[in-house]
Amino acid sequence: MRHYTSIKDLGDIQAAVKEALEIKKNRFAYQDLGRNKTALLIFFNNSLRTRLSTQKAAMNLGMNVIVLDVNQGAWKLETERGVIMDGDKSEHLLEAIPVMASYCDVIGVRSFARFENKEDDYNEKIINQFIQYSGKPVFSMEAATGHPLQSFADLITIEEYKKTARPKVVLTWAPHPKALPQAVPNSFAEMVNCTDYEFVITHPKGYELDERFVGNARVEYDQKKAFEGADFIYAKNWSAFRDPHYGQILSKDPSWTVDAEHMAWTNNAYFMHCLPVRRNMIVSDDVIESPQSLVIPEAANREISAQCVLKRLLESLQNEPARTE
Ligand code: AN0
Numbered sequence: 001m002r003h004y005t006s007i008k009d010l011g012d013i014q015a016a017v018k019e020a021l022e023i024k025k026n027r028f029a030y031q032d033l034g035r036n037k038t039a040l041l042i043f044f045n046n047s048l049r050t051r052l053s054t055q056k057a058a059m060n061l062g063m064n065v066i067v068l069d070v071n072q073g074a075w076k077l078e079t080e081r082g083v084i085m086d087g088d089k090s091e092h093l094l095e096a097i098p099v100m101a102s103y104c105d106v107i108g109v110r111s112f113a114r115f116e117n118k119e120d121d122y123n124e125k126i127i128n129q130f131i132q133y134s135g136k137p138v139f140s141m142e143a144a145t146g147h148p149l150q151s152f153a154d155l156i157t158i159e160e161y162k163k164t165a166r167p168k169v170v171l172t173w174a175p176h177p178k179a180l181p182q183a184v185p186n187s188f189a190e191m192v193n194c195t196d197y198e199f200v201i202t203h204p205k206g207y208e209l210d211e212r213f214v215g216n217a218r219v220e221y222d223q224k225k226a227f228e229g230a231d232f233i234y235a236k237n238w239s240a241f242r243d244p245h246y247g248q249i250l251s252k253d254p255s256w257t258v259d260a261e262h263m264a265w266t267n268n269a270y271f272m273h274c275l276p277v278r279r280n281m282i283v284s285d286d287v288i289e290s291p292q293s294l295v296i297p298e299a300a301n302r303e304i305s306a307q308c309v310l311k312r313l314l315e316s317l318q319n320e321p322a323r324t325e
């Protein structure tokens with residue numbers, strides 16, 4: 001695997017889950033694989049879990065890690081070509097990428113949707129420039145349209161907790177005060193579409209996701225109907241995808257907040273969320289604190305998904321001719 005920008009890059013996902021669960025049993029088994037290799041983690045946006053779990057995963061593999069918060073201490077980066085750079089941006093991404101790449105062996109990038117131009121976001125303009133100009137394996141730590149390290153961790157978690165071979169999994173929209181990207185629900189849907197789980201997506205009208213990610217899911221606008229018989233509830237807010245409302249908030253309807261009454265509609269479902277979560281907007285205190293809440297083991301599995309991805313990227317480097325310089 002040369003790059004990781006979608007769960008599909010893993011190929012056979014059941015094999016990937018098996019590999020991840022082996023790693024979880026003995027996370028220090030591949031310490032030699034990363035020796036004298038450096039991971040550079042570049043953040044254009046905030047992070048708690050991705051930052052820590054990916055560093056830990058790299059360290060488990062014996063790697064060195066450099067973390068750069070672009071907006072704290074680095075030069076402000078221009079990302080558009082052809083711009084006369086007479087504003088507040090001191091450096092262009094087209095120089096910064098090869099420079100950063102010269103100090104490392106693999107590159108992780110977090111760069112959220114900017115909501116300035118839907119085409120740029122959905123063409124993954126930023127992370128694709130890293131792929132094009134770095135010459136190094138690149139992995140997404142949440143890009144504009146996807147968060148595949150999260151969805152891989154979500155898959156591992158569902159596989160660990162499911163009680164039936166084909167659980168009913170429900171992705172539900174929930175209210176939030178700020179406009180958030182569609183990356184997490186897109187990747188979650190893409191992942192579930194690679195399984196044979198029963199899959200329902202529920203949201204208010206106007207919040208339809210890109211059909212390429214919705215795939216074979218059943219879209220149900222009645223949240224109660226969607227929740228009936230569910231084994232897993234995956235809550236997330238996202239902003240509108242469809243034109244002319246791309247990136248906008250269309251509803252803050254509190255009746256969509258997942259509380260105990262909502263969970264009572266389900267088959268004693270587990271509750272999942274990628275975190276960070278706003279309590280009593282997305283989910284009530286009692287639901288997130290209940291024994292059915294998987295948010296902490298789900299976050300812990302981010303170390304495992306990141307380690308499995310880094311392991312595969314390092315293995316792809318081993319197959320390359322040795323560098324002589
Ligand atoms: C981000 C999002 O919704 O994409 C990151 C989630 C992992 N969340 C926020 O910005 C609150």
Ligand code: CP
Pocket residue numbers: 046047048049050051142150274275276
């Ligand atoms: N779930 C997740 O990616 O969290 P962070 O934004 O804290 O990294």
